[in-house]
Structures are given as structure tokens and as C-alpha cells.
Amino acid sequence: MSVLLEDIRPWRHDLGGCLHGCLATLLESRGVTALPVLGAAWTFRHFPGGVRREEYYYPCRAGDSLLQALAPYHPVRSEWHEPADAAAGWREVREQLSAGHAVAVAVDNFELSFRPAYRDVHSNHLVVVHGYDEERGTVRVLDAVPPAFHGDIPLAELTAARNSGNDLVHERDMFFTGVHIGNRWLSVELGVPADEFPPLDRDEADRVLRLNQEHFAARPDGDGYRGLAGQEAFLTGMVKRLAAGEAIRDELFVAAGAALACTAVHADWLALAGRTLDHPGLLEQARAVDRVAHHWSAVRIFAALTSDGEVSPARLARRVDALMRDHESALTGLEQERTRL
Structure with missing residues (x-):
């Protein structure tokens, strides 16, 4: 069986990171133009002790989802899913793709051959997954962060990146290491139909x-x-x-x-x-x-x-x-x- 969700487009801001890029792609896959939503709120929040060593970290108030923190003026939210293990992690993502929904998955750049950090530096990153081919054993991945990649990789490679311990091994493992990736994946939901956004x-x-x-x-x-x-x-x-x-x-x-x-x-x-x-x-x-x-x-x-x-x-x-x-x-x-x- 194979699934490939079409019209999944990269979204990138030179001063932004993987979080805005992935959420923008997921919003636009649901028919919502991303910039009017993700760019509206200009805020500053910081919670001492709450900073996570993740490239996609964003400060969230209690009860807010990650997408709500980025876009508090619009009817959107996201949800982190934390599977029990790698097998459950892929099963859950596969079910979403089969239902027609692209998702974002947390990964360790160390395990991804298209990232410059491959086999060199551990780093907690976020990419979009929007297809799979069981016969070939591949998944379709979109990463808009330079050098940018949009194509198929082995499912085994994605699984290793999603199941990584993301260990801090040497002095180059800075900022986004030391937090287990945990096969987590992120979904987005709209509170109203896309054509009802202001x-x-x-x-x-x-x-x-x-x-x-x-x-x-x-x-x-x-x-x-x-x-x-x-x-x-x-x-x-x-x-x-x-x-x-x-x-x-x-x-x-x-x-x-x-x-x-x-x-x-x-x-x-x-x-x-x-x-x-x-x-x-x-x-x-x-x-x-x-x-x-x-x-x-x-x-x-x-x-x-x-x-x-x-x-x-x-x-x-x-x-x-x-x-x-x-x-x-x-x-x-x-x-x-x-x-x-």
C-alpha cells in the first residue's frame, strides 16, 4: 500500500525555524493561508525552568497548545502525541496519512542523511511527513530548513531519527540535545472551517x-x-x-x-x-x-x-x-x- 498527499508545500522564513515552517505547511494543507495566522501575534513570554532543548521550543502558557501559543488570535490548536514506542509511533503516523492528514514528527538530525549534521551532531528537529510506500519501505519527508529536502527516505532512517535518545556526546552537541525524541508527532486542528478565518x-x-x-x-x-x-x-x-x-x-x-x-x-x-x-x-x-x-x-x-x-x-x-x-x-x-x- 502507498499513500502520497498532494499539494504539500514548503514554507520558510529566513529568520524562522522548523516550528513555523512545519506548522505553516500543515495549516496550508488544511486550506488556511499560513502567514495571516502565524504572523499576527507579536509577543514575548519566558518561563524560567520551562525551556526545552528543542529546535522547535516555544513558550506556552498552561493549557495552551504549541500552535495556540504561536497563533493566539485565531481558532487553531495543535496536539503532541507521545507513542509508547517506535512501532506505535509509525502506526499512528501511518493512520493519519491514510486518513489524508500530513503530520510533523520530531527527529534527531544525527540520523537523517539529508541533514548537514548527519552522523556528526545530535539535534532535536521537526519535519513534515506526508506519504509512504510500504512496498519500497520509504516515507515522503519535507524539511524546508536549509539546505532543504523534499523527497523519499527509508522508513528505517526516519524511525532511527524519531526513536533517538538524542544524547549529548561531545562539545558540538549544543542547544538541542539531551532530550529523548520519543517518537513524538504533532497534529493541527482548526476550530472553524478554513473559509471562515477572518x-x-x-x-x-x-x-x-x-x-x-x-x-x-x-x-x-x-x-x-x-x-x-x-x-x-x-x-x-x-x-x-x-x-x-x-x-x-x-x-x-x-x-x-x-x-x-x-x-x-x-x-x-x-x-x-x-x-x-x-x-x-x-x-x-x-x-x-x-x-x-x-x-x-x-x-x-x-x-x-x-x-x-x-x-x-x-x-x-x-x-x-x-x-x-x-x-x-x-x-x-x-x-x-x-x-x-
Whole structure:
């Protein structure tokens, strides 16, 4: 028996990662254009102790699914499935494919021959699976992350990647190791039919900009950091911890990656809204938000260099100050453009 789901397309943002890419592909396979959904919310959240060493980590509030955390303004959700073993893991995925639903699966790049890390570095990654051929013993895999791959691989190879212990073996196994892959797979669900999602009109743009402003204006509460004040507290706390000699590399690298992707994809949402609504001011603010995203990219690079002492607390503090200034300026500009919609 063989199944191949058609019209499964790669989706990629240069500053995003496998999470946004895979969820976008799954949403579009259900008939929902991804960018208006995944790019709407611009948020910051961080939960100390909650960071997982996964490339697809994203901070989630209690009760929220991963997709709800990325797209809180739309009727979508995702669900992690945790099979008992590799055989159950493939059986569950096979059943979904036979029912016409593509899924995302967690994998270890070390076991995938199309990844540059093959047989070199362990890393917890996410790819889309949308077909299989039992006679040939292959599965159809889509990975939009460079160098990008879309084709068939042996089922045994995918099984090894999904069942990997993802062990931290040597010093190159950084950031996304030490967490068993566990054959996990991810599905998405729509709360309403695809044609009932809100169009990107002026009312929708106003709603999204208002909700983002409210988020960043909110004061931190509970054990986590949120909003602009929470973002500043988290980042200045990282500087203080680095100055005190603490190891901040992994936490800052993973947390900054989530913030980077969120900010960068929202910049694309603003650009799309500006073109759709013929609103040049939103195009201008898209560039301002993109500038903030590139600050996050620099923070992430700095994080990777802290363990070798190549980035001093003072240098990190200067980058944090620049990020916060440009973020505040972008929020001011967006509020002004909202009044002009």
C-alpha cells in the first residue's frame, strides 16, 4: 500500500525555524493561508525552568497548545502525541496519512542523511511527513530548513531519527540535545472551517495591532516574564547572570530563538497587511519590526559565544539596550499607524 498527499508545500522564513515552517505547511494543507495566522501575534513570554532543548521550543502558557501559543488570535490548536514506542509511533503516523492528514514528527538530525549534521551532531528537529510506500519501505519527508529536502527516505532512517535518545556526546552537541525524541508527532486542528478565518482587512489589522499593543503593555504576572517589561527584565537578568559568572548560553540561545522567529514572522505579516491594504505606513513599520528581529538574531549569536568568554556582560548589555530602544520605537510607530487605518 502507498499513500502520497498532494499539494504539500514548503514554507520558510529566513529568520524562522522548523516550528513555523512545519506548522505553516500543515495549516496550508488544511486550506488556511499560513502567514495571516502565524504572523499576527507579536509577543514575548519566558518561563524560567520551562525551556526545552528543542529546535522547535516555544513558550506556552498552561493549557495552551504549541500552535495556540504561536497563533493566539485565531481558532487553531495543535496536539503532541507521545507513542509508547517506535512501532506505535509509525502506526499512528501511518493512520493519519491514510486518513489524508500530513503530520510533523520530531527527529534527531544525527540520523537523517539529508541533514548537514548527519552522523556528526545530535539535534532535536521537526519535519513534515506526508506519504509512504510500504512496498519500497520509504516515507515522503519535507524539511524546508536549509539546505532543504523534499523527497523519499527509508522508513528505517526516519524511525532511527524519531526513536533517538538524542544524547549529548561531545562539545558540538549544543542547544538541542539531551532530550529523548520519543517518537513524538504533532497534529493541527482548526476550530472553524478554513473559509471562515477572518480576512486580512482593516478591521482585522486593527484587531491584531490592538491585541499586540495590549500584550506588550501588560505587567508581568506569575512566575514568567511577559510583555515589554518582562522582556527587559529577562534580558537584563541575563546580563547580570553573565556578570556573576553563570552559564546562560543554552537558556538565552533557545529563548532568543523563539522571540526572533515570532518577531521576524510578524514583520512579514505587517508587510503583507501594508500591501493588502495599500497602507505604506505599515510597510515602514514592518521594516522597524524586522530591525528588532535582527537584534534578536545578534543576541542569539552572543549567547552562543558567552561560554567561551567572547562576549562580555557590557557588550551584551549594549545589544540589549539597542534592542529595547528599537522595540519601543516600533511599538510607538505601530500605534500611530493603527490610528490611520
